[in-house]
């Protein structure tokens with residue numbers, strides 16, 4: 001038996017309990033877990049049977065982590081086989097989803113970086129095909145993913161980065177991460193629309209990374225300048241829905257603004273591994289960072305119920 005964060009009912013917090021140790025199957029390896037991030041994806045899978053990708057309770061929470069293989073090497077891993085998960089002393093992971101971690105990067109850094117950095121790098125470089133010098137708007141810049149996206153955009157040569165978010169204390173710190181302008185979301189729709197227009201400058205936004213959807217996306221899409229002859233594209237990547245799952249989309253918000261909607265689909269595994277290696281190099285050099293809160297696995301139930309803006313909880317078995 002081992003200790004693990006075990007979910008007994010969808011929508012509730014997992015409990016610190018004993019659970020049978022996993023045995024690796026074909027193509028899998030056994031990982032001694034050293035750190036596992038509490039990501040929105042991990043919460044999502046535990047929130048509702050429809051999102052659980054076929055899992056039935058009880059199962060172990062956590063979709064990705066960091067740990068040690070039998071030969072002593074350190075890897076980041078993704079978990080796919082229920083009922084096992086990353087928030088446990090041991091996990092099983094497909095060999096192909098294990099990526100080496102350089103010695104210079106500690107376990108908590110590697111665990112906190114994997115989801116936000118790989119996804120934003122993929123979205124900016126391959127989804128939006130950001131060209132150096134272009135202007136980027138990040139909707140949801142106060143979240144961990146948004147904060148990392150700003151840093152990645154700087155590494156990829158973005159010209160201007162505009163950061164929009166809800167928590168004003170976190171927003172005030174974002175200039176340190178490379179934001180050129182910040183937009184608080186807690187203003188009236190009219191004022192918010194004006195703030196989006198003002199921050200866009202003469203050239204407008206070429207790329208939007210949207211982690212929120214809901215009201216902020218609706219106000220933005222209604223605020224973009226409409227022209228009969230559209231000469232510029234706004235590459236809009238829809239990545240998350242922290243502010244709402246639906247919006248009302250006027251036809252002209254696409255036809256007259258040059259907005260092209262995309263979703264930044266996950267890259268093939270080989271590309272993902274190359275991306276991860278790049279991310280780790282930048283983490284080792286201090287070019288990418290995430291504010292994180294390590295918590296003991298034994299405290300997972302209370303940590304699960306605590307959400308601190310802009311910080312990533314990392315569970316340590």
Ligand SMILES: NC(=O)c1ccc[n+]([C@@H]2O[C@H](COP(=O)([O-])OP(=O)(O)OC[C@H]3O[C@@H](n4cnc5c(N)ncnc54)[C@H](OP(=O)(O)O)[C@@H]3O)[C@@H](O)[C@H]2O)c1
Nearest residue numbers: 040119142143144145146166167211239240241242243309
């Ligand atoms: N598609 C992908 O590849 C991908 C990758 C990473 C994340 N995501 C998704 O992106 C979203 C954010 O992820 P994260 O890692 O940044 O999560 P996080 O660190 O937990 O941050 C959540 C963010 O949502 C904001 N938020 C929540 N409710 C809001 C509301 N009603 N109005 C405005 N803002 C609101 C929070 O704002 P405040 O903190 O300012 O209150 C914060 O910026 C999640 O939906 C996640 O699933 C997608």
